[in-house]
Amino acid sequence: MLDDLEQTGAGRARKRVGTDLLAADVHARLRSRILTFEIKPGTRLVEDEISAAMNVGRTPVREALLRLQGEGLVSRERGWVVESTDAATIDRVFESRVAIEGYATRVAAGRAGPDDVRELQGLVDAMDGFESMSRTALNQLNRRFHERIVGLSGNPFFVEMHERTQFHYWNMRLPVLFTREQAQLTNDQHRRILAALAAGDADAAERHARAHIETTHRIVRDALEE
CATH class of the missing domain: 1.20.120.530 (GntR ligand-binding domain-like)
Structure with missing residues (x-):
C-alpha cells in the first residue's frame, strides 16, 4: 500500500510540474502580447478561448492569468480584462x-x-x-x-x-x-x-x-x- 501511495504521490508531482510548465508558457506568451500591445488594453480574456487557442487546459490558463493579475497587467471583474492605465x-x-x-x-x-x-x-x-x-x-x-x-x-x-x-x-x-x-x-x-x-x-x-x-x-x- 505504501508503494501505491508513493507512486500516486509521484504521479501528482509530475502532473504538478507539467501544469507549472504549461502555466509558465501561457504566461510568457500572453505577457509578451500584452506588453507589445498585440492584445490591446481593455480586451477581455476568456479562459476557454485561450485554452483552445494555445491547446492547453483551463488550469494552466487560470494560473497564468492570476500571475498576470499579480503583475498588474490584467484585472478580474466579471471576467479577465487587460488593464488600462489612467x-x-x-x-x-x-x-x-x-x-x-x-x-x-x-x-x-x-x-x-x-x-x-x-x-x-x-x-x-x-x-x-x-x-x-x-x-x-x-x-x-x-x-x-x-x-x-x-x-x-x-x-x-x-x-x-x-x-x-x-x-x-x-x-x-x-x-x-x-x-x-x-x-x-x-x-x-x-x-x-x-x-x-x-x-x-x-x-x-x-x-x-x-x-x-x-x-x-x-x-x-x-x-x-x-
Missing part, C-alpha cells in the same frame, strides 16, 4: 521609473562592455536625427536605449519591473509632442548617461539617469496641465 497615475509611473532605472543604470555602469557602449552610442546618434523621423521611430529608439541599459544590469527582476512601468507609460498614449529644444535636451541627457556608463562611473550613471527621467516627467506633466 493618465492620473502618471506620477506613480515616473516615480517607479526613477527608482528602477536609476539603480539599474548604476549597476549597468559596472557591467557594460565596449560593444554595449557602441550599441548605445548608435542609438543616441540615431536619435539626433529626431527632426527628420516620425514620433513612432523616435519612441522606438528611445525605448530601446532604456531597455538595453536596464538589461545590462544583468538583473531579471529589474527587467521585469521596467517592462511593467513601460507598459503603463505607453498604455497611457500620452498626447505629448516634445519641442525641438526638449528633444535635444533629452538626447543630451542620454549622452551624459552613456558617458558615465563608458567610464564605469556608477554614481554619475545613476545621477544622470534619474535626472533624465525627472526631466521627462516634468515635460509630460507640464504638457498635460496646459
Whole structure:
C-alpha cells in the first residue's frame, strides 16, 4: 500500500510540474502580447478561448492569468480584462521609473562592455536625427536605449519591473509632442548617461539617469496641465 501511495504521490508531482510548465508558457506568451500591445488594453480574456487557442487546459490558463493579475497587467471583474492605465497615475509611473532605472543604470555602469557602449552610442546618434523621423521611430529608439541599459544590469527582476512601468507609460498614449529644444535636451541627457556608463562611473550613471527621467516627467506633466 505504501508503494501505491508513493507512486500516486509521484504521479501528482509530475502532473504538478507539467501544469507549472504549461502555466509558465501561457504566461510568457500572453505577457509578451500584452506588453507589445498585440492584445490591446481593455480586451477581455476568456479562459476557454485561450485554452483552445494555445491547446492547453483551463488550469494552466487560470494560473497564468492570476500571475498576470499579480503583475498588474490584467484585472478580474466579471471576467479577465487587460488593464488600462489612467493618465492620473502618471506620477506613480515616473516615480517607479526613477527608482528602477536609476539603480539599474548604476549597476549597468559596472557591467557594460565596449560593444554595449557602441550599441548605445548608435542609438543616441540615431536619435539626433529626431527632426527628420516620425514620433513612432523616435519612441522606438528611445525605448530601446532604456531597455538595453536596464538589461545590462544583468538583473531579471529589474527587467521585469521596467517592462511593467513601460507598459503603463505607453498604455497611457500620452498626447505629448516634445519641442525641438526638449528633444535635444533629452538626447543630451542620454549622452551624459552613456558617458558615465563608458567610464564605469556608477554614481554619475545613476545621477544622470534619474535626472533624465525627472526631466521627462516634468515635460509630460507640464504638457498635460496646459
